[in-house]
Amino acid sequence: MDKNLKRLSAQVDLSDFMPASDEDKEYMVKMRESTTFFKDGVRRLRKNKVAMISFYVIVIITLASIFVPMFWPYQYETMLGMQPGQPMDASFNNLHPFEYSSSEQARIAAGEKVFPHIFGTDSQGRDYFIRVVYGTRISLAVGFFASIIVLVIGIVYGSISGYAGGKVDIVMMRIVDIIYSLPDMLMVILLASVMRMTLTEALEGTVLEKIGSNIISLFIIFALLYWVGMARLVRGQILSLREQEYVLASQTAGAKGSWVIRKHLIPNCISVIVISTALQIPSAIFTESYLSFLGLGVNAPMPSLGSLASDALNGLSSYPYRLVIPAIVISLIVLSLNLFGDGLRDAFDPKLNS
Amino acid sequence: MNPKTIKYIIKRLILAVFTVWVVITLTFFIMHAVPGGPFMSEKAVSPAAQAALEAKYGLDKPLGVQYVTYLGDVIQLKLGPSLKQRGRMVIDIIGDGLKTSAKLGVIAAFLALAIGVVLGSVAALRRNTVLDRVIMIITTAFVSMPSFIVGSLLLVLFAIKFHVFPANGSTAAGLVLPVITLMLYPMSYITRLTRSSMLDVLGQDYIRTAKAKGVSKWRIIFVHALKNSLIPVITYFGPMLAYIVTGSLVVEQIFAVPGIGRAFVQSIINRDYTLIMGTTIVLATFIVIMNLVSDILYKVVDPRINLE
Numbered sequence: 160m161d162k163n164l165k166r167l168s169a170q171v172d173l174s175d176f177m178p179a180s181d182e183d184k185e186y187m188v189k190m191r192e193s194t195t196f197f198k199d200g201v202r203r204l205r206k207n208k209v210a211m212i213s214f215y216v217i218v219i220i221t222l223a224s225i226f227v228p229m230f231w232p233y234q235y236e237t238m239l240g241m242q243p244g245q246p247m248d249a250s251f252n253n254l255h256p257f258e259y260s261s262s263e264q265a266r267i268a269a270g271e272k273v274f275p276h277i278f279g280t281d282s283q284g285r286d287y288f289i290r291v292v293y294g295t296r297i298s299l300a301v302g303f304f305a306s307i308i309v310l311v312i313g314i315v316y317g318s319i320s321g322y323a324g325g326k327v328d329i330v331m332m333r334i335v336d337i338i339y340s341l342p343d344m345l346m347v348i349l350l351a352s353v354m355r356m357t358l359t360e361a362l363e364g365t366v367l368e369k370i371g372s373n374i375i376s377l378f379i380i381f382a383l384l385y386w387v388g389m390a391r392l393v394r395g396q397i398l399s400l401r402e403q404e405y406v407l408a409s410q411t412a413g414a415k416g417s418w419v420i421r422k423h424l425i426p427n428c429i430s431v432i433v434i435s436t437a438l439q440i441p442s443a444i445f446t447e448s449y450l451s452f453l454g455l456g457v458n459a460p461m462p463s464l465g466s467l468a469s470d471a472l473n474g475l476s477s478y479p480y481r482l483v484i485p486a487i488v489i490s491l492i493v494l495s496l497n498l499f500g501d502g503l504r505d506a507f508d509p510k511l512n513s
Numbered sequence: 514m515n516p517k518t519i520k521y522i523i524k525r526l527i528l529a530v531f532t533v534w535v536v537i538t539l540t541f542f543i544m545h546a547v548p549g550g551p552f553m554s555e556k557a558v559s560p561a562a563q564a565a566l567e568a569k570y571g572l573d574k575p576l577g578v579q580y581v582t583y584l585g586d587v588i589q590l591k592l593g594p595s596l597k598q599r600g601r602m603v604i605d606i607i608g609d610g611l612k613t614s615a616k617l618g619v620i621a622a623f624l625a626l627a628i629g630v631v632l633g634s635v636a637a638l639r640r641n642t643v644l645d646r647v648i649m650i651i652t653t654a655f656v657s658m659p660s661f662i663v664g665s666l667l668l669v670l671f672a673i674k675f676h677v678f679p680a681n682g683s684t685a686a687g688l689v690l691p692v693i694t695l696m697l698y699p700m701s702y703i704t705r706l707t708r709s710s711m712l713d714v715l716g717q718d719y720i721r722t723a724k725a726k727g728v729s730k731w732r733i734i735f736v737h738a739l740k741n742s743l744i745p746v747i748t749y750f751g752p753m754l755a756y757i758v759t760g761s762l763v764v765e766q767i768f769a770v771p772g773i774g775r776a777f778v779q780s781i782i783n784r785d786y787t788l789i790m791g792t793t794i795v796l797a798t799f800i801v802i803m804n805l806v807s808d809i810l811y812k813v814v815d816p817r818i819n820l821e
């Protein structure tokens with residue numbers, strides 16, 4: 160057939176169906192595995208050295224705080240000088256790092272091996288290293304659970320407000336505005352100082368007694384005051400997302416509000432939520448240590464990093480390391496979490512990074 | 514000022530008044546949730562004396578009446594007597610403490626602003642140099658350290674080890690360390706804020722235009738760049754004062770400064786409920802007002818900002 164001949168539309172040009180040459184095939188080679196949003200974010204995060212180092216620091220500290228107490232020969236609440244049936248041995252109190260009490264020295268002289276007190280002991284003869292480890296565990300746990308509480312309340316409240324819109328939204332957001340403008344720290348102190356009085360009696364005999372009234376009141380305070388930031392954030396996201404076509408499509412197909420929120424809206428703002436949760440943890444740890452420092456944190460003898468620092472103030476001139484050690488740990492945790500949170504934000508939400 | 518701005522200010526004013534009312538209401542009902550009531554003492558008081566006391570302070574009236582009375586009292590700054598410091602009124606204790614605390618707070622706020630803006634501008638102008646890196650590392654570290662830790666470390670170093678400053682904050686020289694402790698966090702924050710907004714402004718077209726017109730470097734920095742990059746710093750003004758108020762609670766405790774923060778913390782330790790409530794109300798109101806001022810200032814200074 161002559162090439163220049165005008166073809167009818169139904170006529171097929173066979174040259175279009177020739178096998179592809181090698182040159183053609185090269186165009187189709189995948190240069191890189193196609194990537195999902197999550198994988199792409201992780202790749203970007205891995206490239207961020209500061210964030211990765213922070214991540215490893217957090218992981219190491221967390222694992223250590225969980226596993227070290229399991230095999231450590233001393234307990235955080237044991238006063239080593241107080242053995243049952245024996246007079247109190249004051250030589251256990253206020254040991255400097257790697258010092259031994261008189262009875263321990265006698266045992267070493269007899270050829271026994273005694274596990275060293277790496278950070279010494281405190282004024283009541285408790286091994287300070289294990290107290291710091293345990294305090295780290297408490298501080299991390301408080302930060303983590305407080306953030307979860309904030310997360311859950313914030314998401315539920317914010318998504319309902321954003322999705323409902325109209326009058327419901329206005330009323331719900333006015334409530335948020337008021338709580339937001341309350342001076343948080345002062346209200347926290349006020350609530351904490353009063354709540355530990357009322358809660359101690361209410362908790363007696365229950366499972367929660369072991370956790371202690373102060374930590375419970377701390378959680379209640381977070382549930383009362385700190386969710387507003389998250390609620391605002393989620394609402395803002397939902398407001399812009401609910402105008403999307405796929406939401407309309409879902410509604411047309413008969414989906415109810417809760418379905419749309421759960422299946423379409425929340426998954427689409429999950430990265431923003433995760434990032435701000437990651438940044439919420441250090442602020443919760445900050446608040447806990449601050450309250451512990453004022454004597455409103457964990458109940459004795461349970462240590463937290465803040466209460467350890469606060470206790471250290473009494474013997475500051477003789478034992479400054481007792482303050483410096485928890486101070487370093489707390490700063491390290493907060494700094495790493497902040498830097499990791501920043502890294503997460505840069506990796507998963509480049510829009511926010513302005 | 515256009516009508517929109519005025520409408521915004523009125524809206525914020527209403528919100529602020531409402532917030533203060535919420536604070537007062539909260540403190541009232543929290544006070545009544547305290548077991549034993551605020552006028553319980555350690556010593557056993559005869560029922561007749563107890564009844565007389567309750568009648569004197571109006572505690573025998575229904576809760577609603579008490580609430581209205583309390584609201585009226587608070588507006589007139591009648592915060593009642595202290596429970597633990599016999600014969601002293603809460604408002605007098607607050608007034609005494611406020612004199613010292615205000616001095617501490619104002620100096621700290623001023624220094625934080627001045628040093629923060631300078632450091633931030635320097636970091637932005639010398640972007641990606643060693644100087645910039647050093648400033649950023651130091652400020653990042655300070656933002657991550659709780660104020661009680663900074664304060665205690667300064668106390669160990671300068672008061673106990675080297676005896677440069679007294680550890681007790683009741684004298685003028687003793688105020689140096691508390692002021693430093695209090696200002697480090699806001700200073701670091703302002704530095705970072707100024708740096709990023711300065712970098713943003715320096716990339717704007719009008720800076721290029723000014724350069725093209727042959728405006729001198731210093732005039733560009735001070736008149737064109739700095740003025741505009743300070744706008745975000747104004748928004749931080751309110752939170753900074755809130756930080757200084759709460760920070761002073763701890764700092765005054767560490768350095769034994771006889772201010773309102775120390776009175777507050779002591780009242781918590783002593784369970785002096787009227788003093789806890791009184792200080793909370795006064796400080797909370799102060800913070801709410803300062804946040805209001807800072808937000809309004811922000812909108813007035815930059816007319817481009819959307820009021821919603």
